[in-house]
Amino acid sequence: MTSVSVPEILWAQRSSEDEPEKIYDFKLDFFEEIDVEASKQHQTSKSLYLVLRKKEVKLDYWPRLTKEKIRLHNVKTDFDKWVDEDEQTGDLDDIAGGLGGMGGSEYLR
Template sequence: MSQLTPEVLWAQRSSSVDPEKNFIYLTISVPDVPKESLKLDLKPTTLIFSGYSNTLKREYSLNLEFYAEIDPEASQVHHTARNVELKLRKKELKEEYWPRLLKEAKKVQFLKTDFDKWVDEDEQNEAPEDDFSQFGGAGMGGMPGMGGGDFGGIDFSKLGGAGGLPGGLGDEEEEEDEEDDDDDMPALEGEEDSKAAAKPSA
């Protein structure tokens, strides 16, 4: 069976004084890989991953060699039904970002920037602390892309104007808005009519 390389998203933070804020976010996109078929070998300079997706009937494998060393002991792994998320602690405390994730400078197709988590180097001190506290705990469910069923259900029913129950108040407000518009419109139409009427006689 051929092995597929999963898509990998990454972002980073850096700090020369606080180890907690000196890390790499790594998300391996592998849907429905149960823990028993998942293998993850994290070392200071490499990450080796393999897993079998039951629904897609595909074997995934990944072998990364990092740009610099990480601290496996201080790193965290969070496994969900949709992916495997890692928070890899950079070993060396440095203010500068890593210039890239991998040791080799060549571009690889499967590796992409995680724009949901990315913060520019000069703006990272203003980044919300929630980014750090949510990782690895029960709060993970609230993060973007993590099983947002509730988010989708509520918002889309309102956006879709499904009338009925969710949009009750919204419909009344809309009617009022329409009435307001109607009050304004006749005056404008009247002006246009008078102008139009004035033209032929001129």
């Protein structure tokens, strides 16, 4: 079953002056290793989607995304893609419906 979500929309108006180019940078020290070769990315004009495959496949979920137990204010849970451990059935690729079939263990957007 396909679910349609309505995105949050932020609107503002300003003069037609050119905006300066923005550069984004971040680093995440993941809880365990990521299999870079099996991971995928999909970039649109507004977003970069990453499907990161865990290097060591386990039934148990990670207790958190990062090695250190710190609060990252810019990282939020995407509940549209989240599946609880006790509810997970079938192929992980089914979870990634909104990413054009890109399956994985961890999603970053």
